[in-house]
Amino acid sequence: MFVSTLGRLQVTVDDGEITPTAPKLRSLLALLAVRRNRIVPTGVLVEELWNDEAPVSALATLQTYVYQLRKLLQAHGANGRDVLRWHPLGYEIRLADHELDIAAFEQLAERARDQLSDGAVVEALQSASNAAALCTGTPLYDICAGPILEPEINRLRESLLQVTQLRVEARMRLGHHRDLIGELKLLCGEHPYHEGLHGNLMTCLHRCGRRSEALEVYHLLRSNLSAELGIEPSAAIQDLQRGLLDGAPEQATAEVRTAVAPAQLPRDLSDFSGRADETKRLTELLTSDVAVTAAVVTVTGGPGVGKSALAIHAGHSVRSHFPDGQLYVDFREGTHGSFRILGRFLRAVGFAAGHLPDELDERAELFRSWAAGRRVLIVLDNVTTRGQVRQLLAGGPGSAVLITGTFRAVAGIEGATPIELEAPDLGQSNEILSAIIGPDRMSAETEAAERIIAYCDRNPLALRIVGAKLATNRLLSLAMLADRLADPRRRLHQLEFLDWSMTRTVSTGYRELDAPARALLNAAVAAGSRTLTMTRAEQLCAPGQWSADSAIEQLLQNGLVRCNWGVVGVDSFDIPDLVACYVAEVAGPNTEAC
Structure with missing residues (x-):
């Protein structure tokens, strides 16, 4: 079997073409194909096929479509269930590299890019030409794409343009x-x-x-x-x-x-919602051409508040403003030194690996020289220390650097404009959950939805986790899930799904605390305090150790307490419920004074 997407959708087997003709079957097959060997959640498939008009029978109808595709494959010698697999989360189509034109195209494009960087111009031209030959038109031009498939098609179009640029550059060099x-x-x-x-x-x-x-x-x-x-x-x-x-x-x-031009941003969330004002503000800052150097914006906030999701969403929305590329690094994915990151960036923009400087300062100078005069977006996600970004701040007017992390991690970055994310309000929280599970389920169990949002403390990551659980298990009612979340001792265990973990997210900020700040937080939670005044904090701190205001300041910087504003300023601090659940679990009943 071979699936073609770089033109019209086409499925061929040994005895000819077997492409389905029904529009919804074609859309389903196309989306699964462009996301080959990855699980596509059921909710995402429903959104693609019906957008905001999904019928009550959408899940059953989707299962029928899958059955029809399997039957079609089975009739022509393929194992339908082996190719089109069901998972608790959704469905996955299994295709080897030689069974999909996108795979061959991407391999040839990568080979051409490497060959051109290494000076093998004739070979690069051949590889790029072979990649271009796989394209018979605009990708999936005969598919009526929905809100999920359309961005995937745009990505393929961009890939085709990049191969065209590679071929043009090789021919110019010749x-x-x-x-x-x-x-x-x-x-x-x-x-x-x-x-x-x-x-x-x-x-x-x-x-x-x-x-x-x-x-x-x-x-x-x-x-x-x-x-x-x-x-x-x-x-x-x-x-x-x-x-x-x-x-x-x-x-x-x-x-x-x-x-x-590199386009390294991770995929945007198809159901991103609830941050309209913050998105507008962030995109305005990133695209401002008033500055004499690159705009630098920091996005800070507590654990799970949605810093990365907002940054990636905003980055995608302003891609056209940065035609020279979008560079991205996630500091959460292991140890990243500036030397390695600069090497990655420089290779991505076309410098041959063998010609990169061996000294950090020289790599930074080369990167700044390349970025000067270009319009490039640099996204530095989940930064943990200010020193990680110092050598990566490059670019002139029209470029931008977007940094996410705790306030403690990014404080003091010169020239940065800060955006601090708070927990979304109740209306925004409803939007987030509704976008994942659908408005029908929300309206059918309004009271249970309100309980879930309250137990999640309006935390976007927690809402996304419970939303994913509900979207992938139609037998799980909102009321059942709300009952499971009701017990604070079990709550964090319920907020785990695939690679999402509320426990892991909170623990990152908690582990970075110094001993006095950690002890104050432990003592407050053990005493049942969810709101801390400075007076109460001083009572919980042992004499002769760090002052309460120093400990509170560190808790604020790590996003583990929230400010309550009075008439003349901050008069108290709230401990978020999910933070308190985590502290109660890891600290236990015994706490030490600070």
Whole structure:
């Protein structure tokens, strides 16, 4: 069996084509195929097939569609249940690399990228051309895509464009300038804001003695960017234009001739909701062109409040503003030193691995030199110390650096604009849960939904965990889950699902506390205190040790207490319920004074 998606959807077997004709079957198969060998949650499939208009029978109908696909495969020699697998979480289609065109395409594209970086230009051109040959049109052009599949199709389109850029760059290095002019004119017409393509066209025209036409391309690009986006071309393109005016664009040409723009952001949550104001504020800060250097924004907040989800969502919403790439690193995924991260970033933007400097400062200088004059977004997620980001702050006007972490981790980053996330209000919490399980289930058990939100303390991660449990188990009612969450001693055990863990999330901030702050928190929870005044905190602290205000400050910085604002400022601090549950579990009945 072979599944084609880089054009029209097509399923072929030894005895011919067996592509289903029913629209919903085709949409289901297409989404499973582009997410091959990964479990696609049932709720996601329902949203794709019916959007906001899912019938009461949606789950049963989905099961019927799966049965029909399995039957189709079985009739033509494939093991339907082995290829299309059921999981408690959802469904998964199992396809080997040689059974899906996307897999072959991605392998060829990666090979071309590496070959071009290593100077193997002829080989890179062959690999890129072979990848392009797999594409017979716009990906899945014959599928009526819903809210989940459409972003996947856009991702495939971007991948096709990147391969086109690789092929163009290889041909330019081989001197095929005259032959490329017609193709580049078409590409620039299709992508009127793409500076790399316009720069390549300008270079090809100049190399063919058509300098005036090259300058016209620049003026058209500048007009498009100014009129539609309100921005000027990057410094690299402006340097190329000045080189053309001077009659010597070689140096500028080398700057424009870059590798494919990296797009490293993790996938956005399809059901992201409840943070409209924060998203608007964040995107405005990231896309502001007022600053004389890259905008730096920090997103802070307590455990599970949704810092990473907001950053990734906002990053995707402003991707078009950063055509030179989006770079991403998650400091939660093991030990990351600046030296390794800079190496990763530099390789991603086209520098050959064997040519990278061996010294940290030199790598940082090279990265800053590359980023200067470009519009690039750098997302540094789950930062734990300020020192982790110092060498990664690069870019000029039009670029942005987005950093997430606790206040303690990111405090003091020079020039940063802070955004502090609070727990969402009740309305936003309802939006978050409803987006995952659907409004029908919410309205059917309104009281139970309110209890769940209260037990989750309106924490976005906790709500996402319970939402995933409900979405993947239709036999689990909201009332049943609310009853399980009611016992504080069992609550954190209920807030575990797949790789999501409320316990692990809270423990990160707790483990970073110094002994006095940890002891104060332990003592407050053991005493049944959920609200701390400074007077009460001083009573819980032993004389001669750290002052209560120092311990409170550290708890605030790690997001383990929340401020209550009075008439003249903060007059008390709340311990979130889920933090208290964690402390009661790990500290036990015996606590020490601070």
